[in-house]
Amino acid sequence: MMRVDEVLRRDGVPADLRSVINHTLIGCKEIAHKLSQGELAGILGSTENENVQGETQKKLDVISNEVLKQVLSQDPGVRGIASEEEDNTVACNDEGKYLVTFDPLDGSSNIDVNLSVGTIFSILEAKQPGSGDNMDLFLQSGRNQVAAGYVLYGPSAILVLTTGKGVNFFTLDRHIGEFVLTKEQVRIPEDTKEFAINMSNQRFWEKPMQEYIAHCLQGEEGPLGKRYNMRWVASMVAEVHRILVRGGIFMYPWDSRDPSKPGKLRLMYEGNPMSFIVEQAGGRSTTGREDIMDIQPEDIHQRVPVVLGSKNEVETVMRYHQAG
Ligand code: AHG
Ligand code: MN
Ligand code: MN
Numbered sequence: 001m002m003r004v005d006e007v008l009r010r011d012g013v014p015a016d017l018r019s020v021i022n023h024t025l026i027g028c029k030e031i032a033h034k035l036s037q038g039e040l041a042g043i044l045g046s047t048e049n050e051n052v053q054g055e056t057q058k059k060l061d062v063i064s065n066e067v068l069k070q071v072l073s074q075d076p077g078v079r080g081i082a083s084e085e086e087d088n089t090v091a092c093n094d095e096g097k098y099l100v101t102f103d104p105l106d107g108s109s110n111i112d113v114n115l116s117v118g119t120i121f122s123i124l125e126a127k128q129p130g131s132g133d134n135m136d137l138f139l140q141s142g143r144n145q146v147a148a149g150y151v152l153y154g155p156s157a158i159l160v161l162t163t164g165k166g167v168n169f170f171t172l173d174r175h176i177g178e179f180v181l182t183k184e185q186v187r188i189p190e191d192t193k194e195f196a197i198n199m200s201n202q203r204f205w206e207k208p209m210q211e212y213i214a215h216c217l218q219g220e221e222g223p224l225g226k227r228y229n230m231r232w233v234a235s236m237v238a239e240v241h242r243i244l245v246r247g248g249i250f251m252y253p254w255d256s257r258d259p260s261k262p263g264k265l266r267l268m269y270e271g272n273p274m275s276f277i278v279e280q281a282g283g284r285s286t287t288g289r290e291d292i293m294d295i296q297p298e299d300i301h302q303r304v305p306v307v308l309g310s311k312n313e314v315e316t317v318m319r320y321h322q323a324g
Contacts, residue, residue: 080132107235118237142293
């Protein structure tokens with residue numbers, strides 16, 4: 001059984017980048033442990049604070065953020081971090097080459113009901129000198145990512161990682177405290193009959209999304225000619241993982257509930273890392289109109305519509321957008 005670091009060495013990943021990944025994973029193992037303790041560790045429930053995006057922070061959002069911030073700032077290779085739960089970018093080590101963006105806990109609404117949550121991370125190189133609290137260093141398109149991954153905390157804890165050489169799965173072996181390789185070069189099936197979208201927002205979507213989902217619901221009698229199944233876990237990590245395992249399409253499109261927000265999900269620590277993973281596994285990822293990784297970010301907390309998964313199905317959704 002190969003451990004993560006052995007796989008990264010084999011793949012020629014430089015030592016300083018391996019170190020950043022390994023530090024991130026130390027944090028994820030700590031989060032996995034706290035999650036497994038649940039009520040015993042007094043970690044369920046909400047805080048009285050809101051994050052910069054106006055969302056009430058769960059205790060575990062805050063704890064997970066602190067865990068990752070602490071462990072990453074100990075790595076001399078990390079210049080700075082950006083997190084969903086930090087208003088601004090945070091400086092770590094001025095000599096560091098790498099910038100890490102992360103969603104410390106994705107799917108927070110699942111915590112108190114004991115369902116799947118995850119951690120998402122993305123690693124960029126700092127292209128200029130300067131302190132890691134300078135947001136401009138981070139504002140690079142997703143195409144510049146040197147690594148991206150997530151850990152899904154489900155019945156087992158699974159790490160999904162890419163450094164641009166395909167996508168591998170690792171399962172946390174709690175006896176040895178290491179993620180070990182359990183599936184190599186994962187490929188997303190190109191076709192699917194399974195979609196994931198929060199249907200309760202239907203009336204707020206744009207016309208192309210309304211039409212595509214209406215046609216999915218018509219099944220084999222409609223223009224798409226197939227009977228669909230639907231899933232919604234309310235954790236992007238869990239949805240993307242299902243898609244990597246058996247195909248599917250996941251959508252969190254733009255909606256008009258709050259016209260100032262171009263989507264719900266955040267580009268730099270949700271959209272981009274997931275897009276990198278999905279594309280590396282042969283899938284596609286788009287806003288409906290452009291590839292997510294081609295977007296030039298203007299803010300670390302920028303939001304983006306997301307449509308990702310099985311290649312042919314995502315391209316079908318893109319055609320609805322071209323037409324309408
Ligand atoms: P987070 O918990 O990090 O704020 O992200 C939750 C996201 C995403 O994981 C999920 O797909 C979506 O929000 C769920 O949204 P709904 O509450 O609209 O279902
Ligand atoms: Mn999230
Ligand atoms: Mn989160």
